[in-house]
Amino acid sequence: MNNYNDFPIIEVSKDELYDIMQKKYEDGWRLSQICSVAFEGYNEVTYSVNLEYTMENYKIKLPIEEEIKSFSDIFPAAMLYENEIKELWGVKVVGISIDYQNRFYRINEETPFKKPINVIKKEDTKNE
Numbered sequence: 001m002n003n004y005n006d007f008p009i010i011e012v013s014k015d016e017l018y019d020i021m022q023k024k025y026e027d028g029w030r031l032s033q034i035c036s037v038a039f040e041g042y043n044e045v046t047y048s049v050n051l052e053y054t055m056e057n058y059k060i061k062l063p064i065e066e067e068i069k070s071f072s073d074i075f076p077a078a079m080l081y082e083n084e085i086k087e088l089w090g091v092k093v094v095g096i097s098i099d100y101q102n103r104f105y106r107i108n109e110e111t112p113f114k115k116p117i118n119v120i121k122k123e124d125t126k127n128e
Contacts, residue, residue, distance in 0.1 A: 045085065
């Protein structure tokens, strides 16, 4: 039986990621999930694919001002995850096959999980 350690998270660049996903699709892999975690100034986005009982995870660190190309042309179901991370975390996904234009969820706050960059002024740190 597989355990958690059998599924490492491999950090790649966003430029490498599209080619990796294309190759995985061609080899019969399925998209399992796309997950985003917000940090100050960037999002960590993990893409998981599986083939039978094997799972691979690819992580990118995406600055909040950078865009990433949609994978919905490779994996059609990616559009669900991409609409979610776009609307909730502010990930700038471009070219989503079905783009809900930030109306995927009924929420009152724009990008509620996005963490902006907090600027600390030098005079704010003098008393520490």
